[in-house]
Amino acid sequence: MDSKLLYQEVVLDHNKKPRNWGSLPQPTHRAEGLNPLCGDHIWVSLNVAGDKVTDIAFEGDSCAICKASASMMTASIKGRSVGEAEELVREFRDMATGRLDASAPNHLGRLTVFSGVKDLPSRVKCAVLPWHTLHAAINAEATVSTEGEADPVPGSWGDTP
Amino acid sequence: MSATLLKPVTSAGAHDVERIRADFPILATRVNGRPLAYLDNAASSQMPRQVIERLKHYHEAEHSNIHRAVHMLSEKATAEYEGARGRIRRFINAAEDREVIYTRGTTTGINLVAHGFGRAFVKAGDEIVISHLEHHSNIVPWQMLCEEKGARLRVVPISDSGELLLDEYRKLLGPRTKLVAVTHVSNALGTVNPVKEMVALAHEHGIPVLVDGAQAVPHMKVDVQDLDCDFYAFSGHKMCGPTGIGVLYGKAAWLEKMQPFEGGGDMILSVTFERTVYNRIPHKFEAGTPPIAQAIGLGTTVDYLDSVGLDAIYAHEQKLLAYANEQLGELKGVRLIGTAPYKAGVVSFNIDGVHPHDVGTILNEEGVAVRTGHHCAQPVMQRFGVAATVRASFYLYNTIEEIDQLVAGIRRVQQIFA
Structure with a gap:
């Protein structure tokens, strides 16, 4: 895994200038996401009208991979239906954990810049955290942690010295 | 039995780091085509052949x-x-x-x-x-x-x-x-x-x-x-x-x-x-x-x-620590955390605007193994107002060249995130 593949221009740009940064005043859905081990901590809020995500925002404190993933996520989710958003969550998780069926069509588009994390098991949860949090917000779960059952990676990087 | 497996590693107090490194098979590892600089000894150190045998x-x-x-x-x-x-x-x-x-x-x-x-x-x-x-x-x-x-x-x-x-x-x-x-x-x-x-x-x-x-x-x-x-x-x-x-x-x-x-x-x-x-x-x-x-x-x-001699090991690590402090001290945008006058061979630091985990991933690319995170000492992190740090920790087999490798890695991180 060459870090140049992961830290591409588009990722660095979204890290530096995150899109849809902040929180919505009175969102219909909101959730908090936390990676206890590395300290990635984000909030995702969204407005859903009918079946459509009309607005979405995020904020928090995280590494570049997590922040860029969240920024690009908000950009690609805004205006989509909830069903489409959930499908994208599934596709992104599968890509990050190396389970994406390459022969089947997907909707990831530019999000494939994160495909390199599948070779960096300790960084998978950084990329996936925003998507977990979005999923939690849509399904009205207040907080989500990638250390929990939803952890896409087998095993855990617990509290080691 | 065990005594016969041991050979004298040093002579007359000189810390012969190349000879010591030859005792540690894992140090020959290459990471991404670069020699491994193992600077995560505070988490776990490597075993010499004598112990493995x-x-x-x-x-x-x-x-x-x-x-x-x-x-x-x-x-x-x-x-x-x-x-x-x-x-x-x-x-x-x-x-x-x-x-x-x-x-x-x-x-x-x-x-x-x-x-x-x-x-x-x-x-x-x-x-x-x-x-x-x-x-x-x-x-x-x-x-x-x-x-x-x-x-x-x-x-x-x-x-x-x-x-x-x-x-x-x-x-x-x-x-x-x-x-x-x-x-x-x-x-x-x-x-x-x-x-x-x-x-x-x-x-x-x-x-x-x-x-x-x-x-x-x-x-x-x-x-x-x-x-x-x-x-x-x-x-x-x-x-x-x-x-x-x-x-x-x-x-x-x-x-x-x-x-x-x-x-x-x-x-x-x-x-x-x-x-x-x-x-x-x-x-x-x-x-x-x-x-x-x-x-x-x-x-x-x-x-x-x-x-090897604990006094020789201590002196060697102090030399590495002094060199690391000097080299990292010269880097703009690098903040050392923990600067007590009496320290062991541990350097904890952060790079402005870059999360420690991103630093760790890029340093790994350069063959440098460091610890990033809260080091199971969250109250220390809270005391210094950070969520995590990058930590390089030295041992008897580390070299000045490995610290140079670390410094080059930090420069690369700064270039990528410039």
Whole structure:
């Protein structure tokens, strides 16, 4: 895994200038996401009208991979239906954990810049955290942690010295 | 047996780092086509061939359970296991072999005292004194004990450079204090605490002291009688030894009075359904089949460290630390965290605008292995207002060139995130 593949221009740009940064005043859905081990901590809020995500925002404190993933996520989710958003969550998780069926069509588009994390098991949860949090917000779960059952990676990087 | 596996590593006090590196097969590893610069020794160090060979020989020729059967292998394994205890006793200069208890590691040693001492002697309203520099393993067992007993945890504060404030420590000691539990060397910052002085101050009040020596025993000469501490815990895997083995030193007088930690085989003299008579120390604290191979391996480990010389190792690491401080100090946008005057070979830092985990991933690309995160010392991170740091930690086999490799890696991180 060459870090140049992961830290591409588009990722660095979204890290530096995150899109849809902040929180919505009175969102219909909101959730908090936390990676206890590395300290990635984000909030995702969204407005859903009918079946459509009309607005979405995020904020928090995280590494570049997590922040860029969240920024690009908000950009690609805004205006989509909830069903489409959930499908994208599934596709992104599968890509990050190396389970994406390459022969089947997907909707990831530019999000494939994160495909390199599948070779960096300790960084998978950084990329996936925003998507977990979005999923939690849509399904009205207040907080989500990638250390929990939803952890896409087998095993855990617990509290080691 | 183990003695024949050892060869003298140095001559006349010179620290021949290339010769030492040849003892560590894993150091030949390449990462992403670059030589591995292993700078994560505070988390776990590497094993020399001598220890690896000793473990292999044990498994091929000596393995059996100990303190049990009368057959040849059991007697051999028992003799080697107890022989290693004697060598470890000499290594830390304990007065007696029975004061050396084998554990799974530092964490288990501290929990053993929290259980065996805490359950017996700590009551509601009592206080346990720890410092702000502690690893979670020297915080959480005491919190659990305090919660159970209604006792109170008191914390010695630290300065902005990461130095323990001795005057504040003095003020915390009093009639309610039942135990002081303090780290010898901070794992997150490298600060070396004045533990000998702290023990003397506590003893003026008749308070026993436990020292967490996980980051000290590998890197400096430790003499538990000179420190006069009541308990001293350390781990094998941070001192070129195997995982799964550690030592709790305890003064015999305390160990005799303490409750056993775990119940089971080997820790008893006799068992009936009405009553069990516990075994003598140290066996009272070694229930069940212990990590026999690892204990024997630890015996070879202390022989190895002695053959290199702890003073030479310490001097070498101080040289690396001074060089790293100088090189990192010259880098713009790099903030050193923990700048106490008396430090072990640990450099904790952050790069402006870059999360430590991104730093770690890019350094790995450059072949540099460092730890990133909170180092199991979240209160230290909170004290310095950071969620995490990058930590480079040195050992006897590290070189100036590896620090150059680290510095080049940091420059690359800064380029990528410019």
